[in-house]
Each structure stands twice: as C-alpha cells, then as structure tokens.
Amino acid sequence: MTDPCSTLAALDASDPLAGFRDSFALRPGLLYLDGNSLGALPRATAARLAQAVSQEWGEGLITSWLGAGWSTAPARIGDKIARLLGAGPGEIVAADSTSVNIFKALTAALSLRPGRPVILSEATNFPTDVYMMQGIEAFSGGRIRAVTVAPDDIVDRLDQDVAVLLLTQVHYKSGRVRDMAEITRRAQAVGALVVWDLSHSSGAVEVDLNGANADFAVGCGYKFLNGGPGAPAFLFAARRHHGATPVLSGWFGHARPFAFEEDYAAAPGIERFLCGTPPVLGLAALEVGVDLMLSADMAQVRRKSMQMGDILIQLMKPLCADHGFCLISPEDGQARGSQVAYAHPQGYEIVQALKAVDVIADFRAPDIIRFGLTPLYLRYADMADLVDRIGTVCRTRSWDKPEYRERAAVT
Ligand SMILES: Cc1ncc(COP(=O)(O)O)c(C=O)c1O
Numbered sequence: 029m030t031d032p033c034s035t036l037a038a039l040d041a042s043d044p045l046a047g048f049r050d051s052f053a054l055r056p057g058l059l060y061l062d063g064n065s066l067g068a069l070p071r072a073t074a075a076r077l078a079q080a081v082s083q084e085w086g087e088g089l090i091t092s093w094l095g096a097g098w099s100t101a102p103a104r105i106g107d108k109i110a111r112l113l114g115a116g117p118g119e120i121v122a123a124d125s126t127s128v129n130i131f132k133a134l135t136a137a138l139s140l141r142p143g144r145p146v147i148l149s150e151a152t153n154f155p156t157d158v159y160m161m162q163g164i165e166a167f168s169g170g171r172i173r174a175v176t177v178a179p180d181d182i183v184d185r186l187d188q189d190v191a192v193l194l195l196t197q198v199h200y201k202s203g204r205v206r207d208m209a210e211i212t213r214r215a216q217a218v219g220a221l222v223v224w225d226l227s228h229s230s231g232a233v234e235v236d237l238n239g240a241n242a243d244f245a246v247g248c249g250y251k252f253l254n255g256g257p258g259a260p261a262f263l264f265a266a267r268r269h270h271g272a273t274p275v276l277s278g279w280f281g282h283a284r285p286f287a288f289e290e291d292y293a294a295a296p297g298i299e300r301f302l303c304g305t306p307p308v309l310g311l312a313a314l315e316v317g318v319d320l321m322l323s324a325d326m327a328q329v330r331r332k333s334m335q336m337g338d339i340l341i342q343l344m345k346p347l348c349a350d351h352g353f354c355l356i357s358p359e360d361g362q363a364r365g366s367q368v369a370y371a372h373p374q375g376y377e378i379v380q381a382l383k384a385v386d387v388i389a390d391f392r393a394p395d396i397i398r399f400g401l402t403p404l405y406l407r408y409a410d411m412a413d414l415v416d417r418i419g420t421v422c423r424t425r426s427w428d429k430p431e432y433r434e435r436a437a438v439t
C-alpha cells in the first residue's frame with residue numbers, strides 16, 4: 029500500500045494553488061479549519077487598511093468619497109464578486125450584513141409577488157435566515173407567513189401561495205449542496221421567486237447565478253472571501269428585478285442621493301439595494317480578499333476542496349469506527365460544499381481540546397464538529413496532520429476535562 033503521507037506530499041508538490049498559502053498570515057504549526065466561519069487574514073490587508081486610514085481618511089478626509097472611490101466601492105466590489113458568482117456587472121452590491129440583505133431581498137421579492145402570503149424555507153436553515161422571515165411575518169401583522177418544512181419537503185411544498193423561497197445553497201452544518209438551477213426552476217414554475225443564501229458558497233463552490241436564472245442572492249464577505257471579521261456582505265438582484273421596491277429605502281439607494289430631495293426615488297439599478305453610508309474600512313479589507321479570490325481559478329479551488337474532503341473522510345474512517353465520529357456531510361464530493369462535518373456526543377469538548385494542539389475547528393450545537401476546507405491556504409498534508417491530532421486527542425482523552433464542559437457563549 030502507498031504511504032498516505034508521500035501521496036499527500038506529491039499532491040502538494042503539484043498543487044497549482046500551493047503558492048496562495050503565502051498570501052495569508054498564518055502562524056506555523058496552526059491548522060486552521062474555520063475559514064467557513066472567519067476566513068484567514070490576507071497579508072495584503074494590513075497595508076491596504078493602513079493606506080485607507082492614513083491617506084484616504086487622514087489626509088483626504090471627506091474628499092475621499094470621490095477622490096478615493098469610497099462612494100462607488102459597494103458597486104465596484106459587487107462587480108468583482110459578480111465575476112466569482114456568474115452574475116453580470118451591475119447585479120451585485122457589497123453592503124450591510126447578510127441578515128440585513130436577507131431582509132432586503134425577501135421584501136423586494138414580496139413586492140414583486142403581491143397577494144402571495146408565504147415565505148418558505150427549510151427548518152434547519154441557518155437561524156438568522158429563519159429569524160428574518162419571522163420578523164417580516166410579525167411586522168406584517170400576520171399577512172405574510174414564515175413557513176419552514178423539512179429539508180427534503182421543500183419542492184413538494186411549493187405552490188401558488190409561495191411568494192418567495194429562501195434557501196441556503198451549501199448547508200452550514202452538513203455542507204450539503206442544493207441544486208440551484210433545478211430548485212430555481214421548480215420554484216419559478218409555480219410563480220415563486222428564490223433568494224439564495226450563498227454564505228458557504230461564495231469562494232467555495234462554483235456558482236453560476238445567471239446560468240441558474242437566479243432571482244436574488246445574498247452571502248457573507250468574511251468566510252471564504254476572506255474579507256475580515258464583520259466584513260460587508262453582498263446582495264445579488266437579477267437585472268429583471270431591478271424594479272422591485274426597496275423597503276429599506278435609505279438615501280444611498282436614492283436615484284440622486286446628493287440632490288437631498290424630500291421624497292424617496294429608488295436608484296434605477298442595483299444601487300437601490302443600498303441603504304445607508306457604506307462601511308469604507310470594511311469594504312477596503314473585503315476588496316483585498318475578493319481580489320485574491322479572483323486571482324485563483326475557481327475550478328481548481330473546487331477540485332482541491334473536493335479532493336481534500338475525500339481524503340479527510342477516508343483518513344477519518346478508523347476514528348469513526350473506534351471513537352464514535354459519525355459523518356454527517358455527503359460522502360460524494362460533488363454533493364458536499366467546502367467542509368466536512370461529524371456528529372460526536374463529545375463534540376464540544378473535542379473542539380476545545382483540539383485548540384490545545386493548535387487545531388481550530390468549530391462546534392455547532394447540539395453535537396457537530398465542522399472542518400472548513402479552504403484550498404487557498406490549506407495543504408493536502410494538513411489532512412493527515414489533522415487526523416493525527418484528532419487521534420491523539422481521542423486516545424489520550426484530553427477532551428475529558430472539567431473546564432471543557434462549560435459551553436462558551438460564542439462557539
Ligand atoms: C448561511 C448563513 N447565513 C447567514 C449568516 C450570517 O449572517 P450575518 O453576517 O448577518 O451574521 C451565516 C453565518 O453567520 C450563515 O452561515
């Protein structure tokens with residue numbers, strides 16, 4: 029049998045993406061498997077932020093809104109994200125948080141489907157998605173209903189009552205990938221619109237929004253796009269929906285914000301989905317991450333991500349048999365996003381004990397350990413190193429400590 033370590037070393041030696049690792053500031057020895065929650069720091073970000081602070085803000089002051097391109101940053105960065113996601117120029121803005129963008133996209137979709145009372149989603153969706161639906165239901169006084177069904181029942185529940193379906197393409201826990209084109213087609217066949225949450229897709233899997241005839245989409249900037257903590261999110265609206273009513277009708281979405289008119293008039297294009305003043309420093313950091321991602325070939329990123337996932341799943345098999353890990357991600361790489369997740373009764377404690385051996389993964393209640401796979405800065409050999417360290421934690425039971433039993437507020 030070939031030695032897995034030499035096979036992995038050979039894969040690293042011929043990896044076309046290997047050079048990207050140096051573009052990130054990662055301390056030696058650390059295995060960072062949480063890029064699906066917070067991406068690593070691109071080395072170029074610190075200098076870009078220093079420039080934005082000292083020159084653009086410090087010296088340029090308010091003239092930088094025009095002089096340094098601050099006012100056009102949401103659309104400019106949106107156009108770059110569009111290139112990653114199969115959207116056209118003028119169809120994406122970088123703005124606000126994903127939660128706020130979910131609100132904007134759902135209410136825009138509702139405005140396009142008056143009389144239809146249902147926002148539909150799956151019960152296990154990322155909580156903020158469902159919370160935003162519930163907020164709209166409460167605000168509408170019950171006129172709009174937030175309905176969630178079991179993940180496999182979504183398509184069957186689509187009917188003439190559904191105004192909009194809100195789905196996450198890559199599930200945050202299992203990593204299961206939804207067929208965007210097929211589900212969009214089925215929803216549109218009953219006259220519904222779809223809002224896709226691409227938080228775990230952008231920079232992780234190949235996405236073709238216009239190829240799938242998508243209506244709306246949103247997603248995070250701080251995960252696989254490496255935009256930094258709290259980075260602005262993005263919102264996609266297909267050009268044919270640019271007439272939708274923006275319910276968050278702030279002045280940055282106005283057709284002529286600096287005319288200071290008394291009444292709201294929505295900008296004709298994607299800018300109508302902006303609301304207030306853009307977070308310039310956050311956008312500067314996000315742009316570095318997006319530029320880096322754009323310089324990689326997404327097909328290579330996806331291929332490496334699937335291969336790393338396959339390798340990890342194989343290497344974990346003995347630990348599944350002997351130490352109670354249960355794979356909850358699809359085994360088929362095509363059906364899996366850029367993460368591998370296991371259920372384990374001591375999942376929380378194991379994730380804490382892994383930190384002591386310099387592995388950062390994450391835990392999702394009630395019992396799920398997630399390993400985010402980021403092809404730009406992880407190596408194939410890291411998969412064997414990771415499984416070695418997990419094995420040590422399990423064999424020595426180093427997870428079995430009283431201090432690991434108290435769950436932290438943020439996991
Ligand atoms: C699928 C999904 N949607 C939304 C969010 C978060 O949205 P926000 O950036 O508004 O906190 C996350 C992660 O935090 C997520 O995984």
Ligand SMILES: Nc1ccccc1C(=O)C[C@H](N)C(=O)O
Pocket residue numbers: 064065066200392438439
């Ligand atoms: N925004 C955060 C703030 C703090 C801690 C985690 C997050 C995450 O993004 C979690 C991620 N969305 C997840 O898929 O679990």
